Amino acid sequence: MVNSGKGLENVYIDQSSICYIDGFGGKLYYRGYSIEELAEMSSFEEVTFLLWYGELPTKKELEEFSKELARSRKLPEELLDLLYRIPKTAHPMGALRTAVSFLGNLNGEPSATPEDVFRKGISVTAKIPVIVATLYRIKNGLDPIEPSTKLSHAANFLYMLHGEKPPKEWEKAMDVALILYAEHEINASTLTVMTVGSTLSDYYSAIVAGIGALKGPLHGGAVEGAIRQFMEIGSPEKVEEWFFNALKEKRRIMGAGHRVYKTYDPRAKVFKKYARLLGDKTLYEIAERLERLVLEHLGKKGVSINVDYWSGIVFHAMGIPIELYTTIFAMGRIAGWTAHLAEYISHNRLIRPRLQYVGEIGKKYVPVEMR
Numbered sequence: 001m002v003n004s005g006k007g008l009e010n011v012y013i014d015q016s017s018i019c020y021i022d023g024f025g026g027k028l029y030y031r032g033y034s035i036e037e038l039a040e041m042s043s044f045e046e047v048t049f050l051l052w053y054g055e056l057p058t059k060k061e062l063e064e065f066s067k068e069l070a071r072s073r074k075l076p077e078e079l080l081d082l083l084y085r086i087p088k089t090a091h092p093m094g095a096l097r098t099a100v101s102f103l104g105n106l107n108g109e110p111s112a113t114p115e116d117v118f119r120k121g122i123s124v125t126a127k128i129p130v131i132v133a134t135l136y137r138i139k140n141g142l143d144p145i146e147p148s149t150k151l152s153h154a155a156n157f158l159y160m161l162h163g164e165k166p167p168k169e170w171e172k173a174m175d176v177a178l179i180l181y182a183e184h185e186i187n188a189s190t191l192t193v194m195t196v197g198s199t200l201s202d203y204y205s206a207i208v209a210g211i212g213a214l215k216g217p218l219h220g221g222a223v224e225g226a227i228r229q230f231m232e233i234g235s236p237e238k239v240e241e242w243f244f245n246a247l248k249e250k251r252r253i254m255g256a257g258h259r260v261y262k263t264y265d266p267r268a269k270v271f272k273k274y275a276r277l278l279g280d281k282t283l284y285e286i287a288e289r290l291e292r293l294v295l296e297h298l299g300k301k302g303v304s305i306n307v308d309y310w311s312g313i314v315f316h317a318m319g320i321p322i323e324l325y326t327t328i329f330a331m332g333r334i335a336g337w338t339a340h341l342a343e344y345i346s347h348n349r350l351i352r353p354r355l356q357y358v359g360e361i362g363k364k365y366v367p368v369e370m371r
């Protein structure tokens with residue numbers, strides 16, 4: 001290799017003031033504020049404002065921003081019609097990708113300024129939970145519920161999904177989940193968004209590409225993989241046998257390992273607290289036993305527990321079907337995608353790395369009849 005950055009490991013492509021990860025110390029900061037403090041004290045609306053505009057909002061700014069988000073929830077009729085026509089077998093991330101792409105056809109002129117990105121960002125951030133909840137209800141033969149303009153971003157999603165206002169502790173847990181998922185520097189989906197944005201394509205094209213990247217099981221899709229693996233194990237006594245079999249078969253433990261964290265992901269610690277508080281006891285115990293084995297046997301390779309390990313147990317406790325978990329990740333991450341897109345295009349340069357060619361050159365072309 002020309003350099004050692006396979007998979008762009010440890011390659012810095014720009015400077016940014018949005019997020020700092022200390023991968024060995026297990027620390028994470030959004031605009032300088034620790035993730036633990038934001039999760040405990042803040043809200044998704046406030047964190048989105050912080051990520052986009054660089055400072056915590058004043059009370060008035062937060063009220064206006066929250067109102068604007070709430071006002072932007074309603075889906076256009078054309079999109080509602082489309083949601084009914086998406087195949088019921090589609091994975092919700094695929095359906096969400098189609099829905100956001102369709103929104104782009106209603107409003108997809110190139111986004112050349114950060115202000116334009118934020119204007120569209122408000123609309124898409126507001127609509128993603130509405131799209132997800134509406135799709136879920138249509139798929140299950142239930143009537144979609146109109147978004148409320150009174151509820152918080154987190155509470156409105158749960159309300160639209162279940163058809164009733166959520167208990168306070170569910171609203172808080174969902175709000176915390178959205179905060180924890182909101183931003184994480186230049187992860188695979190954010191790089192994807194920035195790459196599309198760097199061609200000066202439109203906001204929606206960039207976000208659609210980000211949704212596609214997030215869906216994969218090595219990235220956001222791991223949240224579904226992690227809980228499915230706990231369910232597959234089935235009982236705490238079976239964890240050990242399952243783990244050593246997985247190692248023997250060279251299967252990855254979902255929700256473990258990370259390109260940047262070589263220690264416990266600080267977001268996973270917060271999720272673990274909520275999983276203990278709200279989650280199914282058996283699933284929690286399975287996950288805890290598996291975690292011990294991961295840390296003991298894979299810790300020396302720098303494999304620890306990541307953000308996707310515990311979160312599914314929290315969503316499961318709120319009666320949310322597993323196939324929606326990655327869409328909840330997207331509901332949070334839209335904030336970070338938008339922040340990075342706006343920051344990058346404000347001093348844009350086309351993203352275009354190289355591949356070292358190792359094939360042959362100068363081969364003689366043979367016409368098809370002679371092959």
Ligand SMILES: CC(=O)SCCNC(=O)CCNC(=O)[C@H](O)C(C)(C)COP(=O)(O)OP(=O)(O)OC[C@H]1O[C@@H](n2cnc3c(N)ncnc32)[C@H](O)[C@@H]1OP(=O)(O)O
Nearest residue numbers: 217218219220222252253254255256257258259301303306
């Ligand atoms: C929100 C997020 O995106 S967080 C990540 C979510 N993804 C997952 O949870 C899926 C499982 N995890 C993984 O597949 C990986 O840890 C990734 C993709 C996240 C990071 O991968 P990379 O940084 O490329 O690590 P890489 O693949 O080089 O692995 C390094 C070593 O750790 C091992 N390893 C890494 N993750 C795991 C895991 N989950 N289970 C078992 N072993 C693992 C690899 O086998 C490798 O071992 P080796 O050196 O003996 O061959």
Ligand SMILES: O=C([O-])CC(=O)C(=O)O
Nearest residue numbers: 183184186187188259307
């Ligand atoms: O940073 C990464 O590579 C993956 C991750 O944890 C995230 O996107 O939240």
